[in-house]
Amino acid sequence: MKRKTFGPVTSQHVAQLAGVSQSAVSRTFTPGASISPATREKVLKAAREIGYRPNAIARSLNTARSRIVGVVMSYFDNQFYPQVLEALAQQLDELNYHLLLFVGDRDGNVDRIFDQIMQYRVDGIVLASVSLSLELSEECLAAGIPVVLFNRSEETGIASSVNTDNVAASRQIAEFLLAGEHKRFAYMAGVADSSVNLARQQGFVSALEAKGVQDIRVVQGDYDAQKTARAAQELFSSSAPPDAIFAANDHMALTVMDVARYEFGLRIPEDVSVIGYDDTGASGWPSYALTSASQPVTAMVTATVALLMKQIESENIEPEQVVVTGALIVRHSARRPHFGVVEKEGLSLFQPQEVE
Template sequence: MNSSKHASASKPTVTSKDVAKLAGVSQSTVSRVFVPGSSVSDKTKQKVFEAAKALNYRPNAFARSLTTNESKLIGLVFPDADYPIHMKTLQLISSELQKQGYSAVLIPWQVDGNDNHSIPNIFQYRVDGVIAASATFNKSLYEECEEFDIPIVQYARVVEGTKSSHVVSDNYEAGQQAAQLLHERGVKNAVYLTGEVPTFTNDERQSGFSSEFEDLTGKAPRLIEASYDYASSLDKVRAMLADKDRPEAVFCATDNLAMAVMDIARIECGIRIPQDLKVIGFDNIPQAEWLSYQLTTFHQDFRRLARECVKIIVDQINNKNRSLVRMMVPTKLVKRTTA
């Protein structure tokens, strides 16, 4: 017996009719559930989602997927678009996907009352693969992709304990370079200023900075946790600059934090930069080169990060290659006037 025919016969295609029967609803209700904005109660939606998951049903978004079993869509799961680099990143990944014959669909994230991050059930989206660029999602995203055999690649982020490939910047080396620069400038007392959400990439950067700075100066830099949000970080920044043991330099986890430090230092404290306080950021957002900041920072090669991510996801889709790829891309120190 032909093995392919046998496989096809033993695993018939699941249809919306099968989902409707298991969920105890009409076929038209199933169709409406998978149309964004349709008027279906949450209780009914949940019944349909559970039935679809149980049957491994993935709704078709385009007619061509009925015959090819491919939608040529890649889901992009991002945090918010407020941070300047996120919109640029979306554009870069979308452009790289188009070169490979794929289109991008932005999958929204949600934050519940307990500040837990999640996304809607991934099987609502007829995507061939997922690129995820946030370390704050819980692991259910990765577990669901694995369950439905949807390849997922992490972009500039690493969620530990997941079986998915990632492409990240070399954060540890960036931390080392920041420490070396400050040591060259004679700094003995430094702070690493970070946000409130722990991430693998930020931990790597802080580790590289702390280890190298202590090796060079004999004194470990202090770690101060503020907020990644500019406005929410200001009180912690004020307290840091008002401390009798005020640092000579601050290496910030993001450019947003670095700008908060510079604004409070200059406007409220009369602290001169870089004479009294040296500041280094990370990300090289467009505002970093504004005349009022001229921030020394690190540039991540987002174009290469996007290109490598797309290459991995397309290979995993086309060749069914699920071997893990863990790639690090060098950063570039951009020297301006703040250090």
């Protein structure tokens, strides 16, 4: 994907390239204005090609903001996302902004969502949905709408993003499991090409390989409870089932635990250790007591709102990649190593570097 140049491109350039009038360009980017779909299509294509951003013009015409931030989200069954949505709505509310919700299409129908977003004069967009992130963020940026990717990133770095350090945290999970003397490792993957899944898999696998572990099983849960249950059944039915499983998020980890206990009669952590990523509400429930890499929702949302506001206030959209620091929260779903677990503010954390 080629990086766009955001020079001083004007609506005249766009009109020229698209072969339409300057007024057609203006109407394309004026919410509610009349424009034929074919012309609009030409203008958007040209605007994308030369990286035209109409927001400065639009703002000079429209001093009043809509005070609406669009949020594209899916996976409401994963408790992490409702937590994020609530925190985002509350923090935006304090700034007198509100949140217009678009439910992400897991099949990745970008055009439809983009058209919906363009119907409303949103001041910014938070993309917290997997498959849409790349194309949709480019479309929005090309249309002059500030974008922040939440819990995902794109290679080009064209859009701002907020994440935890997925590679480092997943490496730490590998070290924790190695220190707990596990032997047979498995990774329950999320949607294969999602940025966080790639980073978590890479961190986990590379840290194990660096310690000489060769045979790491990778199965696909795709962030989906049913697929995860089937993949877990496959793992536990094998001749040498894993004694350590890292699931790319808590939502899948909880399913893995239920399958292990209730379908295979396995004890956790005596027979198999399970670790997740997110540290969502249910992970702390005593029925699960899941060891998990935390994603601090409040800090991540604070960073997201700050990035959005900076972009909304400014004429320029300078992408920034924010990394929020989490921790490995140690509970009882994985065997504890003999070193490295420290107690802090009522939580047990894995911080071997502080003990050595």
